Amino acid sequence: xxxxxxxxxxxxxxxxxxxxxxxxxxxxxxxxxxxxxxxxxxxxxxxxxxxxxxxxxxxxxxxxxxxxxxxxxxxxxxxxxxxxxxxxxxxxxxxxxxxxxxxxxxxxxxxxxxxxxxxxxxxxxxxxxxxxxxxxxxxxxxxxxxxxxxxxxxxxxxxxxxxxxxxxxxxxxxxxxxxxxxxxxxxxxxxxxxxxxxxxxxxxxxxxxxxxxxxxxxxxxxxxxxxxxxxxxxxxxxxxxxxxxxxxxxxxxxxxxxxxxxxxxxxxxxxxxxxxxxxxxxxxxxxxxxxxxxxxxxxxxxxxxxxxxxxxxxxxxxxxxxxxxxxxxxxxxxxxxxxxxxxxxxxxxxxxxxxxxxxxxxxxxxxxxxxxxxxxxxxxxxxxxxxxxxxxxxxxxxxxxxxxxxxxxxxxxxxxxxxxxxxxxxxxxxxxxxxxxxxxxxxxxxxxxxxxxxxxxxxxxxxxxxxxxxxxxxxxxxxxxxxxxxxxxxxxxxxxxxxxxxxxxxxxxxxxxxxxxxxxxxxxxxxxxxxxxxxxxxxxxx
Numbered sequence: 414x415x416x417x418x419x420x421x422x423x424x425x426x427x428x429x430x431x432x433x434x435x436x437x438x439x440x441x442x443x444x445x446x447x448x449x450x451x452x453x454x455x456x457x458x459x460x461x462x463x464x465x466x467x468x469x470x471x472x473x474x475x476x477x478x479x480x481x482x483x484x485x486x487x488x489x490x491x492x493x494x495x496x497x498x499x500x501x502x503x504x505x506x507x508x509x510x511x512x513x514x515x516x517x518x519x520x521x522x523x524x525x526x527x528x529x530x531x532x533x534x535x536x537x538x539x540x541x542x543x544x545x546x547x548x549x550x551x552x553x554x555x556x557x558x559x560x561x562x563x564x565x566x567x568x569x570x571x572x573x574x575x576x577x578x579x580x581x582x583x584x585x586x587x588x589x590x591x592x593x594x595x596x597x598x599x600x601x602x603x604x605x606x607x608x609x610x611x612x613x614x615x616x617x618x619x620x621x622x623x624x625x626x627x628x629x630x631x632x633x634x635x636x637x638x639x640x641x642x643x644x645x646x647x648x649x650x651x652x653x654x655x656x657x658x659x660x661x662x663x664x665x666x667x668x669x670x671x672x673x674x675x676x677x678x679x680x681x682x683x684x685x686x687x688x689x690x691x692x693x694x695x696x697x698x699x700x701x702x703x704x705x706x707x708x709x710x711x712x713x714x715x716x717x718x719x720x721x722x723x724x725x726x727x728x729x730x731x732x733x734x735x736x737x738x739x740x741x742x743x744x745x746x747x748x749x750x751x752x753x754x755x756x757x758x759x760x761x762x763x764x765x766x767x768x769x770x771x772x773x774x775x776x777x778x779x780x781x782x783x784x785x786x787x788x789x790x791x792x793x794x795x796x797x798x799x800x801x802x803x804x805x806x807x808x809x810x811x812x813x814x815x816x817x818x819x820x821x822x823x824x825x826x827x828x829x830x831x832x833x834x835x836x837x838x839x840x841x842x843x844x845x846x847x848x849x850x851x852x853x854x855x856x857x858x859x860x861x862x863x864x865x866x867x868x869x870x871x872x873x874x875x876x877x878x879x880x881x882x883x884x885x886x887x888x889x890x891x892x893x894x895x896x897x898x899x900x901x902x903x904x905x906x907x908x909x910x911x912x913x914x915x916x917x918x919x920x921x922x923x924x925x926x927x928x929x930x931x932x933x934x935x936x937x938x939x940x941x942x943x944x945x946x947x948x949x950x951x952x953x954x955x
Contacts, residue, residue: 424451436770446768478829485781486826488766493819495812497532505536506761508754510746514722515540515672517713520705521723521741523730524748525913525929526679526856527812530724533748534676537722546590547672550582552680559621561693563651571692573735575700576707577652578625583708583721584658585609585624586673587666596667605661625651663715670718675701678725682859698725699733702741709744728860728911749932750809756800758811759818779832782821787835799838806842806849806947808913809929813849813947820844846950853948857912863897867905868914871944872952878918878943881906903938910936918943 420430421437431451478486494500511533513519524530538547564574591597592605678698705721712719727747735741756774763777764770778800786796803821807813820841825833850868857864870887885902892899909915916927918941925943926934944954 422447422449424449448768452769478826478831482831483826485766486822489822490819490826493762493766493815495527495816497529497535500532502536502539503765504762505532506758507536508533510748511536513746514720515670517670517709517718517720519746520709520721520744521702521725522746522748523725523727525728525808525810526726527808527810527852528748528750529811530726530748531676532811534674534722534724537672537674540670540672543595544669545672546594546669547674548586548590549674549676550586552675552677559625560697563625571696573696573700573703575697576704577655579701579704580708581624581651581655581658582621583673583704584655584662587662587671587719588658590671591662591666594667594669596669598665601661601665659711662712662717662719666717666719668718670720673721675705675721675723678723679729682726682729695732695734698729699735702733703735706741706744749929750811752804755804755809755811755814759814762815781818781833782838783832783834785835787838799833799835802835802838806845808849808927808945808947812852813845816848817841817845820848843950846947846952849945849947850951853912853914857908857914860908861900861905866891866897867909868948868952871914871948872954875954877949877954878941880941881938884942906938906942907936913945914948915942915944917941 420432421434422432423430429451432448437447492501493504497505508529510519510522514522514533515537522530522533534549538549540547560575560578563578588605589609592602592609594602597605678701682694702723705723708719708721756778760772760774760777763781764772767777767780769777782799784798786798787802789795789797789802803814803817807817821833821838823844824837824841825831828837830837853868854864861867867888870884870891873887874883876883881902884906888897888902888905891897906915911928913928916925916930917937918925919937920940927945928934944952949955
């Protein structure tokens with residue numbers, strides 16, 4: 414029981430004591446602004462709006478917004494982003510997958526675009542402390558041409574020819590982190606600083622060029638790491654340097670944890686000019702995964718906390734070819750979401766936006782959205798709560814929910830409306846649908862450059878549900894008119910299924926099967942196919 418003397422502050426509104434030491438600790442841990450009013454007065458202040466009109470058919474809630482609500486709307490619009498790299502770490506909702514990675518239990522996260530991979534990667538990259546060192550090798554603007562030229566076809570065959578260069582880059586990143594670790598032997602630390610202390614080199618292409626240059630081998634021998642090879646300084650290759658770095662880490666690495674994060678691995682996954690280019694890309698990724706596994710195995714055996722971690726889209730991961738790929742399953746996390754996890758994520762984000770301690774989902778959700786139901790159906794007689802209405806338009810990705818909430822807030826702000834009413838949520842579906850269409854095009858374009866025309870085909874059918882022969886007929890018509898190249902129709906449908914564009918509607922009433930709604934679902938060409946509801950407005954399907 415909390416007694417009066419346990420409170421730390423007095424409310425500016427009512428003068429009552431509030432704010433316990435436990436709340437203070439929570440606010441400080443989340444970098445939240447310390448409140449000046451008690452929770453009751455904050456809620457009353459937030460709810461100071463004009464009384465709604467008596468006619469329930471009029472959904473407008475207010476004609477003016479308080480400054481507090483304006484601030485919350487602006488916070489969501491300005492600081493919520495579908496790109497995790499643009500967000501404050503305050504908005505990261507901790508998930509158990511992050512613990513599996515940081516403890517070394519797992520090595521890879523596989524998931525659809527927008528499912529939160531980069532958010533977890535960002536979280537790990539910010540784990541910087543005297544005993545935790547993180548570095549990130551992003552494929553954004555990655556110098557692939559340099560990497561492709563460094564294959565080791567002498568020791569490895571396709572698709573493993575890039576294992577050596579990946580190991581070398583990982584070892585170099587670890588040594589660079591060790592050069593910043595005060596617990597490392599001072600003499601070794603000093604030598605590593607000589608090699609990796611050039612802060613002017615930030616562009617990855619320049620860093621890799623330096624690390625793989627023959628002169629870098631001379632530098633390594635020059636600081637005295639391997640005197641046995643000094644006689645052959647001029648002939649020391651980066652593959653031999655990799656062996657030296659591996660020994661340095663084994664001999665001198667302390668008990669600290671070292672994370673090397675590989676994110677945005679789909680950046681070079683574009684419309685390839687030919688099969689060779691695509692094969693090189695897939696081989697490069699396969700080699701990276703194999704290198705990560707080899708390094709994990711080696712250093713785990715030697716009680717070293719060396720944790721390279723890979724994040725990859727599930728559709729690309731399925732294309733990696735390796736004889737022992739099945740053994741990777743124990744190291745892979747399939748990042749999936751359900752209603753409970755999505756609501757936990759939204760609850761966290763809304764609590765941060767409202768500057769409130771952790772609150773159950775329904776309570777914090779109804780601080781932004783009305784508790785009134787959304788009317789649906791031909792006669793508007795079906796009712797659905799606002800969250801469920803939003804959920805059915807998404808593909809169960811955090812990114813989708815973030816975007817839908819932003820669409821709602823943007824409309825509500827323009828209407829000077831608070832709380833956000835059901836009609837506003839319905840109206841926001843238009844902008845959200847366009848967003849979802851654009852996301853689909855971005856995701857599928859690398860595989861089907863004519864994806865925009867394929868989505869237009871679904872608009873031509875103009876039905877929520879259709880059968881294979883209807884799609885095939887319209888597809889062949891586009892091929893005949895030379896609007897699109899001829900491809901296997903079933904392959905096209907499978908790609909649309911994997912991207913969440915279409916699903917199956919089995920004979921069971923009310924049952925639908927989408928790629929994201931079931932574990933390892935199979936697409937059935939003989940069943941009725943249906944377009945995902947979130948795309949209806951953008952594709953003009955009614």
